[in-house]
Structures are given as structure tokens and as C-alpha cells.
Amino acid sequence: MFKFIHCADLHLDSPLRGLQIRGDALREDIRTATRKALENLVELSIEQSVQFVVIAGDIYDGDWQDYSTGLFFNSMMMRLREYGIRVFLIKGNHDAASQISKRLVLPDNVVEFRTDQPETYTMDEIGVAIHGWSYKEREVWENLALQYPDAYPGYFNIGLLHTSLDGKEGHERYAPCHPSELIEKGYDYWALGHIHKRQVISEHPFIIFPGNIQGRHIRETGEKGCTLVTVDGKDVTVEHRNLDVLRWYVCPVDLSAAETEIDFIEKVSSALSDIVEREPGHPIAVRIILSGETQMHNELLQEQERYISEVKNAAQMTGANQIWIEKIKFETTAPQKASSSFEHTDAISEMIKEIDLNDLDDEFLSAYIQKMKSIQNRLNQYVKREDAMKIEGKKDVEIILNDAKDLLIGMISRGGEV
Numbered sequence: 001m002f003k004f005i006h007c008a009d010l011h012l013d014s015p016l017r018g019l020q021i022r023g024d025a026l027r028e029d030i031r032t033a034t035r036k037a038l039e040n041l042v043e044l045s046i047e048q049s050v051q052f053v054v055i056a057g058d059i060y061d062g063d064w065q066d067y068s069t070g071l072f073f074n075s076m077m078m079r080l081r082e083y084g085i086r087v088f089l090i091k092g093n094h095d096a097a098s099q100i101s102k103r104l105v106l107p108d109n110v111v112e113f114r115t116d117q118p119e120t121y122t123m124d125e126i127g128v129a130i131h132g133w134s135y136k137e138r139e140v141w142e143n144l145a146l147q148y149p150d151a152y153p154g155y156f157n158i159g160l161l162h163t164s165l166d167g168k169e170g171h172e173r174y175a176p177c178h179p180s181e182l183i184e185k186g187y188d189y190w191a192l193g194h195i196h197k198r199q200v201i202s203e204h205p206f207i208i209f210p211g212n213i214q215g216r217h218i219r220e221t222g223e224k225g226c227t228l229v230t231v232d233g234k235d236v237t238v239e240h241r242n243l244d245v246l247r248w249y250v251c252p253v254d255l256s257a258a259e260t261e262i263d264f265i266e267k268v269s270s271a272l273s274d275i276v277e278r279e280p281g282h283p284i285a286v287r288i289i290l291s292g293e294t295q296m297h298n299e300l301l302q303e304q305e306r307y308i309s310e311v312k313n314a315a316q317m318t319g320a321n322q323i324w325i326e327k328i329k330f331e332t333t334a335p336q337k338a339s340s341s342f343e344h345t346d347a348i349s350e351m352i353k354e355i356d357l358n359d360l361d362d363e364f365l366s367a368y369i370q371k372m373k374s375i376q377n378r379l380n381q382y383v384k385r386e387d388a389m390k391i392e393g394k395k396d397v398e399i400i401l402n403d404a405k406d407l408l409i410g411m412i413s414r415g416g417e418v
Contacts, residue, residue, distance in 0.1 A: 001233075002126045005045050007226035007243075008056035008162075008193025009212035010038055011094065013069045016246065017217040018326040019285055029283065030324075033245040035072055037214035040243040041226055042076050046083050048228060051126055053085060056193025056210075057092025057135070057162030070104040081109040088121060089113070091134035092162040092193055093174055113160065118148050122155065131187070132160035135174075145177040151186035156231055159190045165201065182207055189229065189236065196220050198227075198240060206238055213243045218287045218326055221248045246283045248326070249275050255300075255332055256292035261310070264296060268311055272318040281322070286315070288328045297334040304330060369393065 012034050019030065029036065045053055059073060077087055087110040096115075106112060111121055113132035120131045129152040133144050144161065151157040159182065163175040174194060179201050182190050190207040197220075198211035210227040212220065224244040230237045253271045258264050268288065275284060288311055290300065300307055308328050315323040372391040391397060 001231065002128070003048055003050040003228065003230050004158075005041065005048070005050050005053045005226050005228055006056065006189075006191040006208065006210050007041055007053065007213055008191075008210055009058045009092070009196055010034065010055070010073075011058055011061040011212060011214075011216065012038065012073060013066070014061035014216050016285070019324050030246055034214045034216070036245045037224070037243045038073070038076050040245075041213060042079050044226070044228070044241055044243070045080060045085055049083075050085060050228075052123065052128075053080065053087045054130065054158065054160055054191045055087065055089035056160055056191050057090050058094045058193060058212075059089065059092075060095050062094050067104070074104065074107060077107045077110050081107055085109065086123070087111065088130050088132065088160065090132045090160050090162055090193075091115065093135055093139065096135040096137050118144070120149055120152070122152070127155050128158065129155040130158045130160060135162060140175045142175070143177045143181070144175045145181050145185070148185055151188075156189070157185075157187040159185060159187045161190065162193045164194055165192070179207055188231075198223075198225075200238075206236060208238065210240070215244060215246070215248045218248055218250065218285070221250060223247065246285055246324075247279060248285045249287070250289065251275060251286045252289045252291060254292045255290055255294040255296060257294075258292075259295050264307065265310055265314055269314045269318055272315055272323060276319045276322065279322075283322055283324070284319070285324045285326045287326045289331055290329065291331045293333050293335050295335060297332045300330055300332055365394065365397065369397065 014034055016030060016033060041053075060069060080087060089110065090113045113119055113121075113134045115134045115136035118131060118133040120129055122129045131148050133148070145159075145163070148159060148161075161175065161177075161182075163177055166176060166178050183202065183205065188205050190202075190205065192201075192207065192209045195209040196212040196215075197209070199209040201207040201209070206229075208227055211224055213224055213226060215221065215224050223240070223242050224247070225240055225242040228239045228241050230239075251271050253267050255264065255267055258267055271288075272286065275286065294300075311328050312325055315325050369391060376390060391400075
């Protein structure tokens with residue numbers, strides 16, 4: 001019997017995007033979350049007495065100039081060396097762009113697969129053959145799997161590959177291949193990387209994306225970690241193990257029944273409490289999405305700053321130094337009855353008509369969208385931010401106009417007759 005750990009997509013020293021840290025509490029833990037996750041992986045490897053660790057690419061996060069990132073990785077590999085644990089790794093697309101990974105000499109317990117062709121390393125004492133191929137360049141569009149060698153007879157064969165398989169949403173389609181092509185190789189386990197969400201593609205044989213070891217932004221929600229594999233004869237068992245320091249959550253809050261500020265606070269606090277109960281003591285980053293058809297809609301639009309503060313205060317009261325608010329999205333709507341209550345007021349009807357998308361000239365709308373795209377291209381650094389507003393089509397304009405319409409109606413209703 002032997003054990004090994006399969007991990008991928010470490011993205012060491014990649015920043016956690018979207019967080020505004022309050023004071024000094026947990027600042028260091030959050031800033032160094034990817035490093036702490038790797039430390040957790042090393043300690044798990046030692047605790048479980050694994051024979052080796054396989055890393056399926058993207059140790060680094062692009063072309064980092066700070067050598068401390070690479071030195072930290074080497075220090076963790078040396079820690080594994082002290083316990084006789086070997087490491088087999090391939091470079092992924094982000095590693096291929098990294099000057100650090102090209103220059104830094106690795107400890108002698110670490111095997112880095114070559115970039116010009118696939119190769120195989122064996123551990124004869126336990127009957128394991130590991131096949132892998134590193135990325136030479138950031139963009140790899142060819143099917144690498146087709147060129148992997150056939151399985152070694154009498155060995156437990158592991159394929160190490162950084163791939164999107166046949167395409168996964170939100171990821172570049174690098175080293176594309178079909179799961180059936182992996183199965184045809186006759187390997188016993190395929191250790192994949194590149195996709196940041198854990199996925200078991202096949203169980204016969206196991207084809208697994210372990211996900212990344214630490215979520216870095218709101219699109220990487222939930223538990224993050226590695227896969228612990230136990231091989232006992234022909235029996236192979238896999239187990240996900242958490243390594244993450246900070247966990248990301250999207251928290252919807254339905255305000256349909258909310259009528260007052262007190263109702264609002266209770267709804268938000270209740271939703272946050274549910275998450276805290278699931279993650280006792282674990283730091284969490286939360287995106288709040290306020291939704292529902294509510295009488296508070298106009299008030300929320302007009303007094304966003306106040307309600308943002310109320311949400312942050314509710315987070316502090318619910319989980320002091322545990323909850324970080326990544327963003328608050330206002331997606332409520334006005335009750336239909338309230339929206340139509342001004343239909344018989346000539347001035348307001350005329351105003352609403354003027355900002356109705358359907359009444360806009362198509363040529364004008366097209367020119368406006370193209371102009372906005374041009375401005376956004378010039379502000380490229382800003383609009384790359386995940387929270388940046390983008391106008392790329394008719395739907396985006398419609399959202400803006402509806403918000404403006406609701407805001408104006410709310411202001412007029414609070415100010416009396418027009």
C-alpha cells in the first residue's frame with residue numbers, strides 16, 4: 001500500500017482580489033493565504049506519510065520578479081525532503097510565463113518534467129510510473145495527451161497533465177483533449193490541473209481536477225484543497241482534503257418581505273449567520289447580493305452608502321474578524337404596483353417614455369455602445385477589474401436605464417408633486 005497527494009494551481013503569492021481589509025486583524029493570514037495553503041499541504045503530506053506529491057502545473061502566477069516566491073516554494077520542498085517525500089511536477093501556462101521557474105534550481109527530491117516531449121519517471125520500489133509533460137510556452141493549443149507514452153505493464157501508471165479537457169467555462173482551452181483519449185492510454189490515475197474547481201471526471205480510471213489550493217476571488221467559491229490518494233493493490237480510493245485559509249461565498253439576501261431598515265438588517269444578519277454556522281472560526285469573504293421585489297427598492301437606490309455600512313456592521317456583529325465583505329450588489333426591484341402608480345401623471349409618464357430603451361433610435365444606440373467600448377478600451381486597466389461596470393451590448397444599457405428610471409421615480413415620490 002502507498003499514498004500520494006495530487007494538487008494543482010498553487011498560484012503562489014497571487015493576490016486575493018476584491019477585499020478591503022479592515023484594520024490589522026487577519027491581514028497577514030489573508031495576504032499570505034496561498035503560502036499558508038501550501039504549508040498546509042506539506043504538513044498533510046507529512047502527517048499522512050505519503051510517498052510522493054504530484055503537482056499538475058501553475059505553481060506560480062505568471063512572471064513574478066520577486067524571488068522570495070520561488071525561495072518559499074523551495075523551502076517547502078526541502079521540508080518534504082526531510083521526510084523522504086519526492087515531488088513530481090509539470091509546468092502549466094502560468095509557470096511558462098514565469099522567469100522565476102526558468103531560473104530557480106529545485107531541490108534534488110523534486111522532478112520537473114521536460115518541455116520538449118513527454119517523459120516517464122519510475123519508482124520501482126513501489127511499482128509506480130509517472131508520465132508528464134511541461135508547458136514550454138504559455139499558450140498550448142495542441143492535444144498533448146495523444147503523445148503520452150503507453151502504460152508501463154505491471155506498474156501503477158499516473159498521467160500528469162495541465163489541460164482544459166474539451167473546454168471548461170472561464171478557462172482558456174489549453175492542451176485540449178477528450179476524457180476517452182485519456183482512458184485509452186490505460187493509466188490507473190490521471191492527475192489533471194488548470195481547472196480551479198474540483199471535478200471527478202471519471203472513476204474508472206480516476207481522472208481528477210483537484211481544484212486550486214486557495215480560492216483567490218469570488219469566482220472561486222467553496223472549499224479548496226488537494227486529493228489524497230491511497231493505493232492498496234488494485235483498490236484506489238480518493239479523498240478531498242481542505243487546505244484553504246480564506247473561503248469565498250456568494251450570499252443572496254431576499255428582501256421581498258422587508259419593509260423597514262430593521263427588516264433589512266435582520267435579513268442580512270440571518271443570511272450571514274447561516275454561513276458562519278457552516279464555517280465556524282474559518283475566515284470567509286462574502287459577496288452580498290440584495291434581491292427581490294421590495295418596497296425598500298427606491299430607498300436602497302438612493303441611500304446605498306448607508307445600507308452598505310449597515311451590511312458591514314451586520315458582518316462585524318455576526319462574525320467579528322471572521323467575515324470580509326467583498327462586494328454588495330443591489331439587484332432589488334420596485335413592486336409592480338409602485339412602479340405603475342405614476343402612470344397617470346403626464347409629466348412623469350413623459351419622463352419614463354424618454355428613458356425607455358424601446359424608444360431609442362437603433363442607430364443612436366449602436367453608436368453609443370461603440371463609443372462606450374472605445375472609452376473602455378482606453379481605460380483598459382480599470383475595466384479589467386471584476387467590479388467595473390461594462391457596456392458591451394443592449395442588455396447593459398437596459399440595466400442602467402432601468403436603474404435610472406427607478407431612482408428618478410423614487411426621488412420624485414419622496415419630494416411630492418412634480
